[in-house]
Amino acid sequence: MLRGYGKRCAGKASNFFLFSLIGLLVALSLGVYMWTNFNAIGSVSHQKQKVVIATNNEYAGSCAVMVAQEKGFFVNEGLVVSIKPVTSGKAAMAAILEKKADIGTVADIPVMFAGLSNAPISVIATIFAGERDHGIVGRRDKGIDTAASLKGKSIGVPLGTSAHFTLDAFLNRQKLLPDEVTKRTYKPEELANALAAGSVDAVAIWEPFLSAAMSKLGDNGVLFYGQDVYESIYNMVGMQNYISEHPETIKKIIRGLISGAKVCVENPAIAQEVVSKITKIEKETLKASWSSYRFDIVLDQGLILALEDEARWAIKNKLTDKVKVPNYLGYVYIDGLESISSSAVTIIH
Structure with missing residues (x-):
């Protein structure tokens, strides 16, 4: 009786060991899977x-x-x-x-x-x-020395921009109609050279192109800021x-x-x-x-x-x-x- 009991106990111990080993392998596999996916999710969530x-x-x-x-x-x-x-x-x-x-x-x-x-x-x-980042720069040698003297002059401006609105508002303040000047459209970066070359009498633009236009003219330039109108x-x-x-x-x-x-x-x-x-x-x-x-x-x-x-x-x-x-x-x-x-x-x- 004792010898049979010993055999049965040995068989149970062997089975217990086998199941424990399988369980351990499953747990390790699950752990590796979860760790890998957690890091993948974490890396995605931390992507900038x-x-x-x-x-x-x-x-x-x-x-x-x-x-x-x-x-x-x-x-x-x-x-x-x-x-x-x-x-x-x-x-x-x-x-x-x-x-x-x-x-x-x-x-x-x-x-x-x-x-x-x-x-x-x-x-x-x-x-x-x-x-004070919008304004108008005019050429003195074209007869521009006051805001009112812009009448009849050609003015370069990027149409449909804040410089265009500033120009019209500025002219209105001077009791000048928009069609009392000739507007010529330019890209912002083209205005300083156009003014310096005499292609237009004045330009309306924002900084830093405003200062660039004034710098090109030196003493021949006159600057009117648009702070009162825009x-x-x-x-x-x-x-x-x-x-x-x-x-x-x-x-x-x-x-x-x-x-x-x-x-x-x-x-x-x-x-x-x-x-x-x-x-x-x-x-x-x-x-x-x-x-x-x-x-x-x-x-x-x-x-x-x-x-x-x-x-x-x-x-x-x-x-x-x-x-x-x-x-x-x-x-x-x-x-x-x-x-x-x-x-x-x-x-x-």
Whole structure:
């Protein structure tokens, strides 16, 4: 009896060992599988989101973008940002609409025209405002020494841009009708040379092309700023479907911009060094005009009012076939900035 019992115990022990070995192998295999897949999932979740931003990297108004890129604020938010250089907000808007950029820096005038053409874009934030970055440079040897003497002169301007609006508003302030001057359209980067060559009597443009045009003429130039008639409102804009499909990416972009803008405001010397390196504008030139710039990341009711006023101008001057001012609230994405800084949103909605 004891000998049989011993055999049965030995058989049970052998089976127990076999089952334990199988269980151990299964557990190890499952562990390896879970570890491999956890790391794969983790690596995907930690991949940085790629974003293409079209911006005028020759314009100080892009300070928040430049600093966020140079100082790693976008990277800190988990973004890999590629900058697509453009020379105007109009060109940035074109890049967005053609899906060559995800987001772009765009002044208010291209946003206004986008609304009139029902383009599916939205402003996610205003990143800059300035009153002395637009103006008109005239040639003294063409008889231009006062604003009123622009009457009858040829003026180079990129049509359909903020410079065009500034010119018309400036002429209106001087009691001059738009057709009392001859407008000739040029690309922004062509204006300084056109003026220096005498192809036009004056040019209307923004910085840094404004200073470049004045520099070309030297003592033969006269400069009229447009601060009394126009304030530049520089915005971050994207396609509405991109924004709705990437709400968290939009928040990351906004947070990066807020960090960049903080440097532009609180550490101007550092910001000016970054902007000067990228734009090639002399630091002393930037320093002289910096106090007139506002680098707040906001959505202000003033944007809506400006867009409506500009739309009336475009309709009146038959720059569009539309006859009704759009509801520009439909072209602003509020949720992103409001979720980060509700006090930065003053648009009535």
